[in-house]
Amino acid sequence: MNSARTDPEPSGRLRPSDDDALRAQLRLLQISTGLPILFGGAVHGQDMILSGFVGTRSNILRNLVISSECGVGGRAIAEQRPVSIADYFVSDRITHDYDPQVAGEGIESLLAAPVVVRGRTRATMYGGLRVNMPIGDTVAEQVMAGARALAREIEIRDEVDRRIELLENARDAVAGxxxxxxxxxxxxxxxxxxxxxxxxxxxxxxxxxxxxxxxxxxxxxxxxxxxxxxxxxxxxxxxxxxxxxxxxxxxxxxxxxxxxxxxxxxxxxxxxxxxxxxxxxxxxxxxxxxxxxxx
Missing domain, CATH: 1.10.10.10 (Winged helix-like DNA-binding domain superfamily/Winged helix DNA-binding domain)
Incomplete structure (x- = not known):
């Protein structure tokens, strides 16, 4: 697989929390998809930290670190495309590093959609079923649309940060x-x-x-x-x-x-x-x- 392409940490000058934006998008997806469980996290370096959850029954996934190319989410990060697994525990398409956590939430089918901004994976959003059946194309497209919407929001925030940096440089130039x-x-x-x-x-x-x-x-x-x-x-x-x-x-x-x-x-x-x-x-x-x- 290709190495995951990730973005450096944002400056955060005026930037609201990207994790809050991700959680808001997950709540919207719960309404539009009806999926019983949704979660996700932002990419930091080569890893992703799960930070947003809707419909979880325990804390077993909370702050879980997902390594690039490992599991469904890691593969989505690395390949920058959605990955859907209908029969999670017997699938040979993914590694099974996180089977205990997935089993702890009773998840049988899982979809991961990467949030890609300017060629870099910045987050991943998951949708899951607690029954062994494929996630339908319509629902999958809604999750991917949510990932694209989050990507647009992060891109706007990146542009704001870049412009603020230009402002600070200009202020220094004026002062000097x-x-x-x-x-x-x-x-x-x-x-x-x-x-x-x-x-x-x-x-x-x-x-x-x-x-x-x-x-x-x-x-x-x-x-x-x-x-x-x-x-x-x-x-x-x-x-x-x-x-x-x-x-x-x-x-x-x-x-x-x-x-x-x-x-x-x-x-x-x-x-x-x-x-x-x-x-x-x-x-x-x-x-x-x-x-x-x-x-």
């Missing part, structure tokens, strides 16, 4: 110099726009609030000074459009990035240039930054 270099300024603007887009699409209100708070901090990092009091007010979309203008994007590219029509972008540009009382895209960016409206 009289101004901000073009590359640092561009990085701040890119991070600002990325965080705003993530905030617009996340279903987690707490995470959305955190992202928007970080976005406001990013706006204060321009020119290494506190921005002047803004004379005008730009809408959120006008700020987004102007942020991409600051990155050198043309209207067509802005429209594609923001899922807007070209005419809508042009309308935003006319409105914001009128508000700022400027006559060119460059002047609009300079004036907006002077007022602290964009990074």
């Amino acid at each position: 110099s009289a101004g901000v270099s073009a590359s640092v300024s561009e990085g701040i603007t890119e991070s600002y726009l990325a965080l705003r887009e993530i905030a617009a699409h996340t279903a987690d209100p707490a995470l959305e609030a955190q992202l928007r708070a970080v976005g406001e901090k990013l706006r204060t990092l321009t020119a290494g000074r506190t921005p002047t009091a803004a004379r005008v007010q730009l809408s959120e979309r006008e700020r987004d459009v102007l942020g991409y203008v600051a990155l050198g994007c043309r209207n067509a590219e802005i429209a594609e990035r923001l899922s807007l029509s070209l005419e809508t972008v042009k309308s935003y540009m006319r409105n914001l240039m009128g508000k700022l009382d400027v006559h060119s895209r460059h002047e609009a960016v300079v004036e907006a930054r002077r007022q602290g409206l964009i990074p």
